[in-house]
Amino acid sequence: MSSPTSSHAYGIGVIAILIGMSVSVIFYTSFYIPESLAKPSVSEHILNPEVDFIIEIVPGAVIDGNENYVPNQPKVLLGISNKVIWQNNDDTPHTVTPDHRASDAYSGDFGSSGVIKPGDSYEFLFTEVQEIPYHCEPHPWMTGTISIELSRF
């Protein structure tokens, strides 16, 4: 027996289920998917590469025409040398600032926040293939490029 009241209740039940499903879909696409994309799973050997790759900011780097970031245009390999450390051995503070905004899906935005004081260093773990031209903010004639590449084995 179906009274008007029970079919009304049935209608509300169907609407509630539809709303529930829509909310689930919206939640999945708006929160769950971006969250899983935001935290890429990075293999263990990329998180713990074999060696630290050192780029020296050499003494006298501040002077235009001198060498500054050495090596200046290195290629580093994922899983081998993708952890890069800029070591400031000059007696002037410098920065490592990307020419254009650059970020790594795992490590976030690239670039020293503020200056690297003499004797200090800036390190960054790269987990993706990319090429980043960069410079020193106070001394824009100081430039370098870092390339991150796949290792061949």
Ligand SMILES: [Cu+2]
């Ligand atoms: Cu500088």
